[in-house]
Amino acid sequence: MSFGEEREMHTATCGDCGNECQVPFKPKEDRPVYCRECFPNHRPQRRSGDRFGRSRFNRQREMHTATCGDCGNECQVPFKPKEDRPVYCRECFPNHKQTPSV
Structure with a gap:
C-alpha cells in the first residue's frame, strides 16, 4: 500500500454494543472488534514509571x-x-x- 492509497475496509460487529462498523483490518473469529465509540473502553491503560511499573517520582527513598x-x-x-x-x-x-x- 502506498501513501495516499485508500485502505480496504472490512465490516465487523462491535463486541460491546453489537452495532455494525468498518475496520481497516480483517477481523478474526476468535477476537472481538470494537466500534469507534466502544474502543476507548478497551484500550490498555498506560503504565507509569519504568518497565517494571516503578515510578521514580513517587517512590520514597530509603534514608x-x-x-x-x-x-x-x-x-x-x-x-x-x-x-x-x-x-x-x-x-x-x-x-x-x-x-x-x-
Whole structure:
C-alpha cells in the first residue's frame, strides 16, 4: 500500500454494543472488534514509571543515618554509607565538591 492509497475496509460487529462498523483490518473469529465509540473502553491503560511499573517520582527513598566527616553532626543520606569513606552533611558537602580540571 502506498501513501495516499485508500485502505480496504472490512465490516465487523462491535463486541460491546453489537452495532455494525468498518475496520481497516480483517477481523478474526476468535477476537472481538470494537466500534469507534466502544474502543476507548478497551484500550490498555498506560503504565507509569519504568518497565517494571516503578515510578521514580513517587517512590520514597530509603534514608540512612550518618555522621558528618567534617563537623561531626548526625545527618540523613539517601545511600548506605561505607565505613571506609567519609560522609558529609548538606552544609559541609559543598566544601568537598571537586571542580573538573580542564
